[in-house]
Amino acid sequence: MSEAEDGRPKNWFDRGGEAYAQFRPEYPADLASFLASLAPSYGLAVDVGCGNGQLTTQLAPHFDTVIGTDPSVDQIRNAHADDGVRYVVAAAESMPILDRSTALITAAQAAHWFDRRAFYSEVRRIAADQAVLALVSYGVMQFEPDLDARFRHFYRFEIGPYWPPERRLVDSGYADIEFPFTEVPAPPMEICKEWTLDETLGYISTWSAVRAVEAAQRTPILHSFAADLRSIWGEPTRRRRITWPVNMRLGAL
Numbered sequence: 001m002s003e004a005e006d007g008r009p010k011n012w013f014d015r016g017g018e019a020y021a022q023f024r025p026e027y028p029a030d031l032a033s034f035l036a037s038l039a040p041s042y043g044l045a046v047d048v049g050c051g052n053g054q055l056t057t058q059l060a061p062h063f064d065t066v067i068g069t070d071p072s073v074d075q076i077r078n079a080h081a082d083d084g085v086r087y088v089v090a091a092a093e094s095m096p097i098l099d100r101s102t103a104l105i106t107a108a109q110a111a112h113w114f115d116r117r118a119f120y121s122e123v124r125r126i127a128a129d130q131a132v133l134a135l136v137s138y139g140v141m142q143f144e145p146d147l148d149a150r151f152r153h154f155y156r157f158e159i160g161p162y163w164p165p166e167r168r169l170v171d172s173g174y175a176d177i178e179f180p181f182t183e184v185p186a187p188p189m190e191i192c193k194e195w196t197l198d199e200t201l202g203y204i205s206t207w208s209a210v211r212a213v214e215a216a217q218r219t220p221i222l223h224s225f226a227a228d229l230r231s232i233w234g235e236p237t238r239r240r241r242i243t244w245p246v247n248m249r250l251g252a253l
Helices: 019-023 029-038 054-062 073-077 116-126 145-158 167-171 197-204 208-215 220-233
Strands: 044-048 065-070 085-089 102-108 127-138 182-184 189-195 240-252
Touching: 019 197, 029 054, 029 102, 029 127, 029 189, 044 054, 054 065, 054 085, 054 102, 065 073, 073 085, 102 116, 116 127, 127 167, 145 220, 189 197, 197 220, 197 240, 208 220
Parallel strands: 044 065, 044 102, 065 085, 102 127
Antiparallel strands: 127 240, 182 240, 189 240
């Protein structure tokens, strides 16, 4: 750990509830353009499990209306406002959306939490003719070579046991998820960021596994990793390239 302004060691993982909105990486602009190009019309898109609205707002320029739904009041409270976007507190399995009204249904980094049988039933209910369903996820972050080995050890062996079982679906790019739709091929995409050490550890602080480590009172795992990353990183304000592979399961309805 480095020092905070008062001289005490800095806790890189001490973040408030707004951290999710602050540090989560944005999807590439090409993603929203590609998904919109598959839709049969540009009337309504619904982003399910929208979180803070990362993909929701990117879809907005392509549709007359975009509705973001999420069961978390806190996520909706911190969601990005945008013209043409409306947010609703609702579960993926029961959405206040009209029957046969929606041209594009997306779920970004969220489908692994759903009761997918019930969610798919809702998708079929709200889907317009020839609508498209897109389950989007981004995989494990990838660092520059000098940082990557230490991160991989942390991710797999140190914090790995604290991930919920659903995380394995993200790690596999949703390849193992049940998907009873006619599939549409997707082009390769990635998220790319140039982040400082603080931004990087801020993002990691949003992980559910970090919360689980803290609840188990095993925080030395986190602080040891942060100290090691800091020693390899160099000047904390130096910007390092970090990428995430974007994975998609696309279905025609």
